[in-house]
Amino acid sequence: xxxxxxxVGRTYPPTAPYLVGREKxxxxxxxxxxxxxxxxxxxxxxxxxxxxxxxxPTFPVIVTMAASRQIIEDPALGVDYSRLVHGDQRFxxxxxxxxxxxxxxxxxxxxxxTRGGHGFLTTRTDVSTVGGEPVVAVWARYVIRGxx
Amino acid sequence: xxxxxxxxQVTRADLIRYAGASGDFNPIHWSDRVATKVGLPGVIAHxxxxxxxxxxxxxxxxxxxxxxxxxxxxxxRPVVVPDDDQGTExxxxxxxxxxxxxxxxxxxxxxxxxxxxxxxxxxxxxxxxR
Numbered sequence: 001x002x003x004x005x006x007x008v009g010r011t012y013p014p015t016a017p018y019l020v021g022r023e024k025x026x027x028x029x030x031x032x033x034x035x036x037x038x039x040x041x042x043x044x045x046x047x048x049x050x051x052x053x054x055x056x057p058t059f060p061v062i063v064t065m066a067a068s069r070q071i072i073e074d075p076a077l078g079v080d081y082s083r084l085v086h087g088d089q090r091f092x093x094x095x096x097x098x099x100x101x102x103x104x105x106x107x108x109x110x111x112x113x114t115r116g117g118h119g120f121l122t123t124r125t126d127v128s129t130v131g132g133e134p135v136v137a138v139w140a141r142y143v144i145r146g147x148x
Numbered sequence: 149x150x151x152x153x154x155x156x157q158v159t160r161a162d163l164i165r166y167a168g169a170s171g172d173f174n175p176i177h178w179s180d181r182v183a184t185k186v187g188l189p190g191v192i193a194h195x196x197x198x199x200x201x202x203x204x205x206x207x208x209x210x211x212x213x214x215x216x217x218x219x220x221x222x223x224x225r226p227v228v229v230p231d232d233d234q235g236t237e238x239x240x241x242x243x244x245x246x247x248x249x250x251x252x253x254x255x256x257x258x259x260x261x262x263x264x265x266x267x268x269x270x271x272x273x274x275x276x277x278r
Binding site for chain 2: 024027028030031032033034036038039048050054056057058061062065066085086087088089090091092093095096139
């Protein structure tokens with residue numbers, strides 16, 4: 001089923017806040033082998049001017065991938081999850097994510113198209129604090145493989 | 149300007165650890181049975197895990213864990229991770245495309261596995277060291 005192009009420009013209601021934990025940042029940093037002290041030690045992060053440990057650049061995907069299910073599982077859009085492939089990923093940071101952030105995601109569908117039997121879906125997730133401070137904008141492009 | 153190449157070893161254990169840390173438990177990243185059933189050559193690394201390792205290379209070049217201003221990639225080819233102790237290797241190189249007047253450095257990054265490009269259009273912008 002081709003994706004419905006009328007969804008382009010649609011913005012979804014903000015997601016429930018995600019509280020970024022210090023141990024979660026440490027766990028994520030350890031899993032990718034990131035040993036810089038600022039990911040693990042609050043004092044090292046404070047020396048760089050941050051209130052608590054700093055997340056590695058791709059950490060926000062934990063928050064945005066969960067949030068983007070709002071789009072991918074929207075029955076009206078009709079994405080077949082079993083045929084979904086992650087195509088592109090991009091982050092534009094206002095500042096790094098730090099432990100203690102309470103993050104809210106606002107999802108927008110930026111583009112929907114169908115080419116060569118495959119569906120393409122571009123989402124933008126604006127991640128901000130519960131107080132409204134912008135933190136990072138995250139784009140993902142998904143390919144929904146056609147039935148060959 | 150070319151930056152020094154960095155190499156990252158990736159084993160099945162790393163994929164399990166990344167799955168737990170990221171919450172991405174798609175079985176194509178840990179089950180040969182499921183991976184081959186959906187037409188993959190075997191268990192593959194999470195694209196986001198490869199992107200994270202490349203991000204590590206970028207922050208190490210930058211010399212600061214909080215220097216990345218923008219970072220994007222296209223996933224072009226899966227990284228197949230065999231079920232042995234060596235796993236596979238991802239090699240990351242980069243060149244400086246531009247240094248702007250407002251103190252930003254734009255990098256063009258290349259990530260390869262077994263000589264094949266696994267990411268394309270991999271670009272990062274970093275704030276020049278304070």
